[in-house]
Every structure is written in structure tokens, then in C-alpha cells.
Amino acid sequence: MPPKSSLSMSWMLQYLRPVKGRMALLLLLLLATTALQLVNPLIVQRFIDRANESGALSGLLTLAGLYLAIAVLIQLFTISVVYLGNDVSWRATNRIRGGLLKHALRLDMKFHNVKTPGEMIERIDGDVTHMSNFFALFIAKIVGSFVLLAGILVYMFFYDWPIAAVMTAFTVASICVMYAIRDMGVNASQAERQASAALFGLIEERIAGIEDVQANGGVPRLMNRYHRAMRKVFLTGRRAWMLRVMPWNVTVVLFTVAVTAVLLLSVRQYLNGHITLGTLFLFFQYTQMLNEPIEQLGDQMQEFQKAKSGMRRTRELLSLRSEIKEGQEEWLPEGPLSVSFEGVSFGYNEDHRVLHDVSFELKPGERLGLVGRTGSGKSSISRLLLRLYNSDRGVIRIGGTDIRNLSLPALYRRVGMVTQDVQLFDGTLRDNLTLFNPNLTDEEILRTTEQLGLRSWIDAMPAGLDSRLSSGGSSLSAGEAQLFALTRVFLTKPSLIILDEPSSRLDAATEAALQTAVDQLLAQCTGIVIAHRLSTLDNVDKIMVLRQGRIAEFGSREALASDPTSEYGRLLITNREEELA
Structure with a gap:
């Protein structure tokens, strides 16, 4: 039997196939943005070195203009990525919502008798909404982050392998930690979604019976139940959030150590005359840039945990089967029926x-x-x-x-x-x-x-x-x-x-x-x-x-x-x- 993770991935891909063209364009835009992000620090390095050497003003203006042009392109590509990512997200998740609603409507009354409309709304819309960011940019950002990481590290190995080794160690350690604790918050996120569904069910049920609630003095009791349900949402949500941000907390500590080590090595080489001031800035800038894809991986890991809890609940609903088994006959005699x-x-x-x-x-x-x-x-x-x-x-x-x-x-x-x-x-x-x-x-x-x-x-x-x-x-x-x-x-x-x-x-x-x-x-x-x-x-x-x-x-x-x-x-x-x- 294939592992659950592969089942989740194959289940997810079936909803992304209809938007594969948009996904391909999204990846191309991310790769172009990544390439431009790698180029701009090199332009700044040359600008600093030429300015330090009292270079010609025209050359400095050319570099400054090129830097600004690339910065504008990066912003335009970023806007396009966000727009296209959300477009992919809503197209994919709306297909899930439609499939869930159709499946729920086909389930028998035994199922619907124990599910309130409020809970079903949360199952069909709320759980899927928590998957939207995952569908929007997860694959694209993961690929883009790894391309940016690879580009920075390869480039740094050509410049200075000791510094590159420190940056590589930080990258590998961060990725390994995130992978090891990738599912830490999934169960807690699932409990958070269940608590939220119960709250929506309570609200829907009481609003539907508002006449009885008011006429029989049930408002104080209702508010007491609401506060208890809301407290459960808060407690489960807080626990889920704390577990989901654990990968990010670990990477912050590792990044602090990595930046300190890179700065010490870079300053030492600059003082010894082995590198220029522009190269010192380049090392620092690339170290800062190295943290961005790591943070993105951490953010996407949080989205993955929220999405996976939604996937579990969604697939749990889709796995339910109606006890009403449909026959194949289509014909009945004309006129009134016996x-x-x-x-x-x-x-x-x-x-x-x-x-x-x-x-x-x-x-x-x-x-x-x-x-x-x-x-x-x-x-x-x-x-x-x-x-x-x-x-x-x-x-x-x-x-x-x-x-x-x-x-x-x-x-x-x-x-x-x-x-x-x-x-x-x-x-x-x-x-x-x-x-x-x-x-x-x-x-x-x-x-x-x-x-x-x-x-x-x-x-x-x-x-x-x-x-x-x-x-x-x-x-x-x-x-x-x-x-x-x-x-x-x-x-x-x-x-x-x-x-x-x-x-x-x-x-x-x-x-x-x-x-x-x-x-x-x-x-x-x-x-x-x-x-x-x-x-x-x-x-x-x-x-x-x-x-x-x-x-x-x-x-x-x-x-x-x-x-x-x-x-x-x-x-x-x-x-x-x-x-x-």
C-alpha cells in the first residue's frame, strides 16, 4: 500500500491537472524572478567597487539604472505570480468545493441527520479555504525556493568555499529540521478545524431556532455554550499555531548562527585584503537572500500542515458512502403507478x-x-x-x-x-x-x-x-x-x-x-x-x-x-x- 503522503499528493494533483498550463506559467515567472534576484546583488557589488575606485560617473549611472530596471521587473513578476497563484488556487479549490457539495448531497439521510448545516458549511468551505494558499503557491514556491538556494550556493562556491560551506550547512540543517517536524501541527490543525466546525454548527442551530431561544429565555444559556465553544476554538487554534511555527523558530536560530559566522569570515577576509568592499556586501546580501527561501519553505510548511489537516477532513468526507445503492433500471410503466x-x-x-x-x-x-x-x-x-x-x-x-x-x-x-x-x-x-x-x-x-x-x-x-x-x-x-x-x-x-x-x-x-x-x-x-x-x-x-x-x-x-x-x-x-x- 502506498504511503499516505503519496496518496495526498496524487489526490491534490487531480485538481491541479486542469490548470497545469497556468501552473507552468507560474513556475516560469518564479524562475525568472529568482534569476533576477540573483543578478541584482552582483550589480550592487560592481557599483560599490567602482565607486570605491572613483570610477566614471556614467558607468555608475548605468549600473544604477540597470539595478532599478531589474527591481521594477522583479516587482512586476511578483505581482503576476501572486495574481496567477490565486487564480490557480481558486480554480482548484472551487473544483474541490463543487465535488464535496455534490458528494454530500448524494449521501443518505442518516448522514445528514447527525450533521448540522453550519458544520457542513465549514466542512465544504472552511476546510477547503485553508487549502487555498497551499494550492496557490506551494509547488511553485517550493521549486522557486530550491532554485534560489541552489543558485546562491553554487555562486558562492566559486567565490569562497569556506563561506559557501557555512551557508550550505545552514541550508541543509534548516531543510532537515523542517522535514523532520513537517507533520507536527497536522493533528492539532485538524482538531482546530473540528472545533471551528462545531462552533459554526452551534451558531447555525441557534439562529435557526431564534424564536424559541428568545421566547423561552434561552439567550444566557446559549451565550454560555457559545463562550465554551469559542474557548475551545481559541485553545485548539493557539496550540495548532504554536506547533505549526516550530519549524520557523528553529530556522531563525540557525540563521542567526549562520549570519554571524559568514560576517566574521567575510570581515576577516576584507581586513586581510582578500576581497573588496563590494564582495563583502555581496556575501552579506546573499546570506540575507539565503534566509528568504528558507523562510518561504517554513511558511509553506505551515500552509502544508493547515492544508493537510483540511485534506484529511476532506478525504474523510469523500470516503463516506451512501447506504442507498442505486439500481440500473430506468423504465417504469406509463400513467399512474401501483x-x-x-x-x-x-x-x-x-x-x-x-x-x-x-x-x-x-x-x-x-x-x-x-x-x-x-x-x-x-x-x-x-x-x-x-x-x-x-x-x-x-x-x-x-x-x-x-x-x-x-x-x-x-x-x-x-x-x-x-x-x-x-x-x-x-x-x-x-x-x-x-x-x-x-x-x-x-x-x-x-x-x-x-x-x-x-x-x-x-x-x-x-x-x-x-x-x-x-x-x-x-x-x-x-x-x-x-x-x-x-x-x-x-x-x-x-x-x-x-x-x-x-x-x-x-x-x-x-x-x-x-x-x-x-x-x-x-x-x-x-x-x-x-x-x-x-x-x-x-x-x-x-x-x-x-x-x-x-x-x-x-x-x-x-x-x-x-x-x-x-x-x-x-x-x-x-x-x-x-x-x-
Whole structure:
């Protein structure tokens, strides 16, 4: 098995391949900058020696002009390197962000149920941002630093090998130390990222529940939890930083020793007349320049440690696999689809089973009303039909096909669902109704909204379908948001529709208008309606009463409604008594 470092490098290179042309240009610019950096001290050496020898003014001005021209070129190349490096960084890291988001969206609900949106934002964006500097300049700066080091040392060996030997010893010692402790701060940086993700998760969770927090006096407790989480971020961040800067601290000590030794040797040779004043400056300047690539290597080693912690967490997320295994079948019969459950059992965890040996069948075009107390398993049936979870045992068929054999796109093209929690996005009314599907025409949208009683509200908007909604739907009432969700599903023309409490957020008048439209639309497909309001189920064909995850009753609605001893019959009687009370 290859070492982890090689795996990290190969994983990183796959995101750099699409920008390899820019990387090559970046390396060329760095090499050109390095060459110019080596030339300028030589110009200063000649300038000092000529000035010391009372050389011609024209020659000194020429050298000064050449020095300034090269200095300007170095600055221009440096700006280009920074710009190109950031361009490479964002192109590469945006590919990672896109890949992470796509992968996370494909993971099953068991994963998303234990991850807060705040934590996922930090995993997808925060971890990757810490890798951006690494992607931007790590390879280029490492290559440029080694080229600059090699150029200085080779040149110095031609001038004075004892001084060159001191500089080489400093360089080798610094690189060896940095390599030996290159991973010292990785684990601590990983802990820092985890603490930061937990903090973001806490903030997101509490802001989402701000009404409950304020109404129940939870602000002091929330602030206490925030301070504890922030303290953990601070402590883990401080420890990670201290470990990451360790290579730099060591190189500072080594550089101090190297500079002292070089200066002592250079001054001694100058006093003995072996070198000129300009050469003395050249030795000092090259020693100073020698520290720059060493510092860059130290900085990049810190970036490497931060990036490696982000890489570990990113690859950890990418290594997760959904328990939902996609099938290969794409075909389902035209028109309304049949539904059958055959001995289906299911639980969200091993210790608590929600459904027990559930079996029933719906013919194409039939409508089923699901009734039961909270926690009886009604919503679990809808989630299993959409393969948001896998059943623990049994077979679920749609259109006669085991849903495990269907591809997910084939399933979602034919099955639609309206949940109790309506998600609205920052965009136009059209985008929210079509979920950004450009193939749906305005005529189709308006016709469907008219059936659902939403047309008049859209016509009253200043820009019609082009009017913008704010994220979260704060500009809509609860009833309007529910109608939006219904319209969104019906526009897809599904063959099986699941309505989870479709009238839970509607007033009586709106519910009555909605029921007429729903009846018209359900005439073209099979329907499953989950409801607490029994009036919602007046036009269904069959009723299933669930109790503690088991079918307590299943049969024709008319037969059960006319039988006062049935579960459904007793619920209707109780409901009428409550309305009269």
C-alpha cells in the first residue's frame, strides 16, 4: 500500500491537472524572478567597487539604472505570480468545493441527520479555504525556493568555499529540521478545524431556532455554550499555531548562527585584503537572500500542515458512502403507478424500530389516506418510497418494480412529494416554482398556479414570475409557502404523489379551495395523503390506520367510515364531536 503522503499528493494533483498550463506559467515567472534576484546583488557589488575606485560617473549611472530596471521587473513578476497563484488556487479549490457539495448531497439521510448545516458549511468551505494558499503557491514556491538556494550556493562556491560551506550547512540543517517536524501541527490543525466546525454548527442551530431561544429565555444559556465553544476554538487554534511555527523558530536560530559566522569570515577576509568592499556586501546580501527561501519553505510548511489537516477532513468526507445503492433500471410503466409494500420493517437506528412488517397494495390511480398518532410511522413510509432511507427488511415496489433496482433519477422523475417543511430559495418566483428547471414554460407555471389558487397572488406581484423571493420564504405566509410547494411538485407531472400534511399550514377557506385543485390533479396519478385533519381524506379510496408502526386497519374509506366500530369510524366520530364542542 502506498504511503499516505503519496496518496495526498496524487489526490491534490487531480485538481491541479486542469490548470497545469497556468501552473507552468507560474513556475516560469518564479524562475525568472529568482534569476533576477540573483543578478541584482552582483550589480550592487560592481557599483560599490567602482565607486570605491572613483570610477566614471556614467558607468555608475548605468549600473544604477540597470539595478532599478531589474527591481521594477522583479516587482512586476511578483505581482503576476501572486495574481496567477490565486487564480490557480481558486480554480482548484472551487473544483474541490463543487465535488464535496455534490458528494454530500448524494449521501443518505442518516448522514445528514447527525450533521448540522453550519458544520457542513465549514466542512465544504472552511476546510477547503485553508487549502487555498497551499494550492496557490506551494509547488511553485517550493521549486522557486530550491532554485534560489541552489543558485546562491553554487555562486558562492566559486567565490569562497569556506563561506559557501557555512551557508550550505545552514541550508541543509534548516531543510532537515523542517522535514523532520513537517507533520507536527497536522493533528492539532485538524482538531482546530473540528472545533471551528462545531462552533459554526452551534451558531447555525441557534439562529435557526431564534424564536424559541428568545421566547423561552434561552439567550444566557446559549451565550454560555457559545463562550465554551469559542474557548475551545481559541485553545485548539493557539496550540495548532504554536506547533505549526516550530519549524520557523528553529530556522531563525540557525540563521542567526549562520549570519554571524559568514560576517566574521567575510570581515576577516576584507581586513586581510582578500576581497573588496563590494564582495563583502555581496556575501552579506546573499546570506540575507539565503534566509528568504528558507523562510518561504517554513511558511509553506505551515500552509502544508493547515492544508493537510483540511485534506484529511476532506478525504474523510469523500470516503463516506451512501447506504442507498442505486439500481440500473430506468423504465417504469406509463400513467399512474401501483405501490406495494411486502413485509417492510424499518428503524432509524438499531434500538428503535418504527415500522413492523408493513404490507399493503395500491392499484394505479388509487388514493390512500394515512392516519395515525404522531410517531406511528406515517412519514417513514413516504421516506422509504423516495429511498431517503433503506428498509431493514421487506420489498417496496412501484409500478411492479423493486425500487432498489431503479436508478434514483428514474424514481424521482415519476414520484413527487410535498413535505411539511417548505424550503424556499433566494431567487425569482419562477426559479422557486420550477426549482431552476428552464424547460418549464410560463404558460405551464401559470396554468398550474391557477388550479392551486396561487395565480391571483402572482399577478399582484410587481414583476410577476420575475419577482424575487428572499431565502427562507420570509416574504410569504405559511399558506402561500405550502401552495408553492404543491405547485412545485405538480409541475413535474408525477405518476405518484405523496402529500405529507398538505393542509397543515392552511386556514379553512384556503384548505377548501386547495382540496378541489388537489382532487383534479390527483385524478391523473396515484396518491398517498398523510393527514391529521380527517377532512383532507374525504375523497381518498382507501384508509390505512397506523399504530406504533403496525397496520391497525386497512380498507375502503367508505366501508370504514360507515362502520362505527372501525378505528377510522371512531376517529371520525371523535372529530365531529370536537367540531361541535
